[in-house]
Amino acid sequence: MPYRLTRAEQETVIxxxxxxKEWTVYTCDPAVKRRxxxxxxxxxxxxxxxDQYGVxxxxxxxxxxxxxxxxxxxxxxxxxxxxxxxxxxxQRARGRGL
Numbered sequence: 254m255p256y257r258l259t260r261a262e263q264e265t266v267i268x269x270x271x272x273x274k275e276w277t278v279y280t281c282d283p284a285v286k287r288r289x290x291x292x293x294x295x296x297x298x299x300x301x302x303x304d305q306y307g308v309x310x311x312x313x314x315x316x317x318x319x320x321x322x323x324x325x326x327x328x329x330x331x332x333x334x335x336x337x338x339x340x341x342x343x344q345r346a347r348g349r350g351l
Contacts, residue, residue: 258306267317276317281307292316 263282269275280286286308293300293310300310325333 255305269314275314276312277309278312279303279307279309 258281263280265278265280265282265285268277268279278289280289281304289300289308289310292298292312296313296316298310298312300308303309
């Protein structure tokens with residue numbers, strides 16, 4: 254039976270040198286592999302298998318974004334929650350053909 258990686262061993266490493274025009278992403282996390290597969294299909298890039306657990310892909314700089322978390326007021330959180338409820342109700346109504 255093949256060895257299964259523990260959750261702690263299922264790493265994702267994103268690297269880039271200052272002189273490079275793309276990110277190198279290595280992962281052996283199954284969830285990240287699935288997400289990377291969708292991204293690579295969308296942009297026409299092929300991941301390469303590195304070993305029995307991991308894949309590596311080179312992504313354009315525009316594919317990786319760093320941003321800070323938003324701090325929302327209680328009022329804004331409730332407004333967005335209500336907006337989500339209305340959107341979900343509209344989608345359900347469309348799905349029923351109403």
